[in-house]
Amino acid sequence: VVAPPAAEPVDPSWRLAEEQKERGNRRYAIKSYGEANLCYHKAIGELKKHPAFGTLTPEGRALNSKAASYHANSAAALMQLGKMSEAVAECDAALAADRRLGKALLRVAHVQLMLGDTDEARRYYVEAASVGHVTESEAGLKACADDEQQAARLHAELIMCRRAAASTVGSASSSAQLKGLVNALESACNRGPHNIALRSLQAEALSSSGRMTEAHALCEAQLATPPAHRGHTAVWLYSLGRVLYDSSLLPEAAEKLNEALQRPHAPPGAKPLARLVQRLEAERSEGNNAFKRSEWTKAIEAYTRALAVDPTHARFNSLLYCNRGAAHAKNESYQQALADCSAAIALNRSYAKAYLRRGELRAKCGDRTRATEDFGAAQRLDASGPVGQEAAKRMSDMRKESAREAAAAAAAAAAGGGNFAA
Structure with missing residues (x-):
């Protein structure tokens, strides 16, 4: 009896790959995401050992589809670890392996939604629906719409806060409105820590509320992280430019905004803001x-034109009013100078130089009582700085002059009294 030919040994790659994938799923279930990711990559490594891997044969295509699934799993683990740039890379690998795998398309869409790129997320949800994942795609599309509505509402509120601040900085209503917006954005960012749209709005809200150091640090930290969002660098260069603009650092703002415009996917607001900075700096x-x-x-005339460029920029317009007040004073238009200094203070109640200049004008006009109040405010706001020191000197000189005048008046009175007695 002739023995039948021995069956060819089945390639173990499939089985070993599935074992690693299942091990990864168990690690994922207990939130050991780093270990899960390692298992998924081991599974991919096992698939690559198969002789048909990377070929155009039916078995090769099946291997590619399986690899795409493992890459999608890896992306999920990396998302949980907050490694968004690596998650995006795994999504790209999944789509390169099998563009029509619904699981991979959904994973890419979820990553883009987490990053705040609703346009990209929507595109992948629609594509996933076309290969049969309708229910998940519809839920994802609704989430995109919800995110866009939230971002639009918060952005509109930020614009309203800027307009209110331009006329009522320091008032209880304006401060409360800004504080509420900052708190709302902080809560939103805690729920979506990788959402670039919300994070960039948070930086702008912080700068609008005067928390420049925090806003600047947030932008710099984001620029230092590996980019995951397709417009990551451009968005954060724009946000940093906005923060520098709010800080009245116009040349520095122009530099960052121009850098943003040279990058792909620059935010639509970058170009108009760059033009605004250019006009304001020129005037x-x-x-x-x-x-x-x-x-x-x-x-x-030039300062007046500059004041018309951006009526919402309270901090910079405060500086312009103070400068125009100094020009009015040099022109001996003291009442107009006083009005401009008061306008500067109304827009920025922590502007020590405006108090100093108004104090000098009030002293010149003979209103020493209110001049003393302004010099005192300048001292408190800039205790160890040059403005505070100048205010202290002016107050000391004014007191000495008042003392001399009082002594002279007393001497004159005494002399007059003596003549009367004689």
Whole structure:
């Protein structure tokens, strides 16, 4: 009897790969995401040992589809670890292995939604629906719409806060509104820590509320992280430019905004803000140069034009009012100078230089009582700085002058009294 030919040994790659995948799933279930990710990559490694891997044969295509599934699992584990740039890379690998695998398409969509890129997420949800994952895709599309509505609402509130701050900085209503917005964004970012749209709004809200150091640190930290979002670098360069603009650092803001515009996927607000910065800096510089040339009227005109560029920029407009007030004072228009200094203080109640200049004007106009109040405010706001020291000197000089005048008046009174007695 002729023995039948021995069956060819079945390649163990499939079985070993599935064992590693199942081991990874068990690790994932107990939240050991790092170990789960290692298992998924071991599973991919086992598949690559199969002789048909990477070929166009039916078995090769099946291996590719299985690899895509493992890459999608790896992306899920990396998302849980907060390693979003690596998760995006795994999603790309999954789609490269099998573009029509619904699981991979859904995973890519979820990653993009977490990153706040609803346009990309929507595109992948629609594609996933086309290969049969309708229910999950519909839920994802609704989540995209909800995220967009939330971001739009918070952005509109930020614009309202900026407008309110331009006329009521320091008031209880404006401060409370900004504080509420910052708190709302903090809560939203805690729920979606990788959402770039919300994070960038948070940076802008912090700067609008005067928390410049925190806003700047947030932007720098995000720029230092590996980019996961397709427009990551451009968005954060724009946000940093916005923070620098809010800080009245116009040349630095222009530099970052121009960098953002040179990157792909620059935010739509980058170009108009860059133009605004350019116009504002040009008018401010023209006013400063005219002031240096002692051309007071031209300086006043330039500062007036600058004030019309961005009425919502309370901090910078405070500086412009103070500068225009100085030009009015040089032009001996003291009442207009006083009005401008008061406008500067109304927009920024922590602006020590405006208090100093108004104190000088009030002293010149003979209102020493209120001049003393302004010098005291300048001292408190800039205790160890040059403005505070100048305010202390002016107050000391004014007191000495008052003492001399009082002594002279007393001497005159005494002399007058003596003549009367004689």
